[in-house]
Amino acid sequence: MPCGDREAVKMTRVVILDYGLGNLRSVKKGLEKAGADTVITSDLDVMADADGVLLPGVGAFSEGMEKLSAMKSALYDYVKERPILGICLGMQMLLEIGEEYGIHEGLGLVPGSVKRFPDRDGFKIPHMGWNNLTIEKKDSPLFKGIPDGSYVYFVHSYYADTGREYTLTSTDYILRYASAIQNGNAYGTQFHPEKSGAVGLKILENFIDML
Amino acid sequence: MALTKRIIPCLDIKDGRVVKGTNFLGLRDAGDPVELAARYNEQGADEVVFLDITASKEGRGALLDVIRRAADKLFLPLTVGGGVNTVDDMRALLRAGADKVSVNTGGVKNPHLISEGAEMFGNQCIVCAIDVKRNDNFAECTSEGGATRITLTDGTVCWYEVVIYGGSKRTGMDAVKWAKKAESLGAGEILLTSMETDGVKEGFDIPITSRIASEVHIPVIASGGVGSMEHFYTGFTDGKADACLAASVFHFGEMTVGEVKEYLDKKGVPVRI
Numbered sequence: 327m328p329c330g331d332r333e334a335v336k337m338t339r340v341v342i343l344d345y346g347l348g349n350l351r352s353v354k355k356g357l358e359k360a361g362a363d364t365v366i367t368s369d370l371d372v373m374a375d376a377d378g379v380l381l382p383g384v385g386a387f388s389e390g391m392e393k394l395s396a397m398k399s400a401l402y403d404y405v406k407e408r409p410i411l412g413i414c415l416g417m418q419m420l421l422e423i424g425e426e427y428g429i430h431e432g433l434g435l436v437p438g439s440v441k442r443f444p445d446r447d448g449f450k451i452p453h454m455g456w457n458n459l460t461i462e463k464k465d466s467p468l469f470k471g472i473p474d475g476s477y478v479y480f481v482h483s484y485y486a487d488t489g490r491e492y493t494l495t496s497t498d499y500i501l502r503y504a505s506a507i508q509n510g511n512a513y514g515t516q517f518h519p520e521k522s523g524a525v526g527l528k529i530l531e532n533f534i535d536m537l
Numbered sequence: 538m539a540l541t542k543r544i545i546p547c548l549d550i551k552d553g554r555v556v557k558g559t560n561f562l563g564l565r566d567a568g569d570p571v572e573l574a575a576r577y578n579e580q581g582a583d584e585v586v587f588l589d590i591t592a593s594k595e596g597r598g599a600l601l602d603v604i605r606r607a608a609d610k611l612f613l614p615l616t617v618g619g620g621v622n623t624v625d626d627m628r629a630l631l632r633a634g635a636d637k638v639s640v641n642t643g644g645v646k647n648p649h650l651i652s653e654g655a656e657m658f659g660n661q662c663i664v665c666a667i668d669v670k671r672n673d674n675f676a677e678c679t680s681e682g683g684a685t686r687i688t689l690t691d692g693t694v695c696w697y698e699v700v701i702y703g704g705s706k707r708t709g710m711d712a713v714k715w716a717k718k719a720e721s722l723g724a725g726e727i728l729l730t731s732m733e734t735d736g737v738k739e740g741f742d743i744p745i746t747s748r749i750a751s752e753v754h755i756p757v758i759a760s761g762g763v764g765s766m767e768h769f770y771t772g773f774t775d776g777k778a779d780a781c782l783a784a785s786v787f788h789f790g791e792m793t794v795g796e797v798k799e800y801l802d803k804k805g806v807p808v809r810i
Contacts, residue, residue: 351634355609385659450756450779452661452725456583456809457540477541477809479614481636481661481725499540521614521636523578 337363338537341376344368345393353382353413356520360531370400377537378408381514383415387424387440387484390415391432398433405435409511411468411533414482417507417514426484435512438488443500452483459495459505459517466494467536468506468513468529476525478517480505486516541809542773542801543583543780544794545758546787548573550589550619553599555788571606577787578611580794583809585611586639586728586782589619590703601633608634618666618728622647627654631662639728641666642701645708645715648722655723664758665719666728668704669697669712669745679709687713687744697731697745704732716749727753728782730760738764741772741781750777758782766792766800773806 340362342350350366357364357380365372373379379401383390394401404410412420423439424430432440443451456477461469485503497505497516506515513533519526549556554568566572574585585607589600597620607615617630618639627638638658644651644665654663673695678684684696697712716727729749731742741759750757759778763769763786772781786792798808 351605351608351632352612352636356612359612384662445754450754452755453540454661454726454756455540455543455779480540481614483660518614520612523612526612 337361338377338534339363339365339375340378340380340534340537341373342366342380342382343373343397345390345397350382352518353380353520356527356530357534360527360534362530362534368397370397373397373400373404376408378533379404379410380533381410381412381416381419383413383419385415387415387418387426387432388428388430390419391424391430394419394433401433405511407511409513409533409536410435412512412514413520414516414518417516418484418486420507420509420512420514421486421488424484433512436486436488436492436507436509436514438486438492438504438507440484441487442484446500449500452481453485453499454481455479456522457497457499457517459497461495462490463494463508466508468508468532469494470532470535471528472525472532478505478515478519478522478525480517482516486514539807541583541807542778543758544581544769544797544808545584545586545616545780545782546574546577546582546794547586547588547760547782547784548788549784550587550600550603551591552593552596553591553603556590570603571610573788574607574611574615577794578613581798581810582613582794583780584614584616586616586618587635588639589617591620601629604630604633604635616664616728618664622650624650624653624657627658627662631658637662637664637726639664639666640724641668644719645699645701645710648718651719651722651724655725660723660725663724664726664728665716665724666730667712667716667719667749668700668730668732669742670700670704670707670732671695672698677709678711680711680714682714684711685713685748687748689744700732712745713749713752716753720753720755724755726756726758728758728760731762734762735760736785737762738786740764740768741776741778743771743776746772746776746778750779756780766797769797769801770804770806773801
């Protein structure tokens with residue numbers, strides 16, 4: 327029964343939310359390589375039908391929130407039932423408050439705020455390059471099979487200040503901060519899985535497996 | 538457990554092909570930048586830089602195709618530079634799949650290019666590439682407040698002048714001051730190439746690298762002069778660089794990225810292995 331078979335192997339569909347910021351090509355290819363069917367869109371009806379949503383983002387917090395403003399209520403509805411994964415700025419916007427160029431309201435899906443790294447001698451800002459993950463929640467499906475101490479790629483000047491209960495992984499740079507967070511269906515990574523080689527692809531694969 | 542020092546192979550590209558010959562066995566097409574970059578990826582490169590030296594419009598199209606293919610195949614950071622003169626140039630490269638764009642002559646001629654790019658795409662996307670040459674005539678420096686005096690290992694004092702158009706044109710600008718200016722304009726990183734050491738294979742230009750790395754708060758990539766593994770080591774230690782870039786030693790198979798990292802790891806430099 328070829329028709330039935332086709333039904334059975336229906337691929338997981340991830341919507342990459344296009345709100346006008348960031349290099350979406352890499353994350354699309356990363357998700358596809360990890361086994362998902364992907365669509366880049368700003369169409370909220372298309373998003374509503376997806377198994378999962380990826381919130382990308384490179385740029386400033388306030389500009390990101392402004393561009394996301396028309397999609398906020400649709401995102402709130404979506405995350406009640408299905409997972410969202412925010413990457414970099416996409417993760418930062420999950421939090422309540424951003425302190426980049428003034429105080430700005432975030433999506434508030436994860437308690438906490440986004441702060442600038444304090445200056446410290448010998449530490450460059452942005453935190454740019456490969457750094458380790460300390461897995462704080464060993465049973466998190468997002469980090470299944472990821473060894474403690476794995477290297478991933480970071481580029482950011484602001485970090486998530488959130489509670490331990492929302493911290494999936496932590497990373498040490500200037501201070502120890504939450505490099506991956508979760509509250510309910512809202513997941514986020516400060517690092518770029520789509521730029522983190524095999525480790526990053528495995529994390530994207532884990533996200534797809536959760537859907 | 539720390540932020541690691543980065544090793545970055547650089548590929549010169551013309552009309553979509555690698556310019557400098559390579560000595561890799563087993564590459565189906567050694568002239569294809571994507572295949573070469575994939576090899577460096579396997580070796581453990583932390584990033585890859587594509588430097589386009591194409592002048593023609595057709596060649597530029599070929600470059601964009603190379604970037605697209607690289608972004609689709611490699612899941613590591615990609616910086617592209619060469620001929621970036623407008624925000625539209627930046628957008629085209631970033632849309633094709635580059636993570637960062639490097640601005641050199643275009644930024645010297647129009648510093649607003651750096652601030653506009655940083656505002657539009659984020660600081661982390663904008664790399665300011667600075668090419669420098671030594672100058673012993675302090676009167677030739679036109680930077681406000683004069684030249685920054687740098688003492689070389691043999692005791693000579695000079696200043697470093699910014700040069701553009703691949704080193705063929707002097708600017709009178711003090712390199713240390715320009716690096717600080719680029720930071721204040723919003724550059725997220727400095728890629729420093731010394732024309733004194735480039736191609737000589739006797740190591741990076743340590744005096745200017747360490748000076749600029751100490752004076753700016755953004756990461757500095759040292760470039761120009763690697764001939765041995767020890768040169769990477771001194772680039773990180775004496776040169777205070779956050780990343781080291783090299784081309785020919787990798788292209789000609791004199792050493793692999795993996796060998797360099799193992800060496801650095803043994804010497805206590807934090808690297809991703």
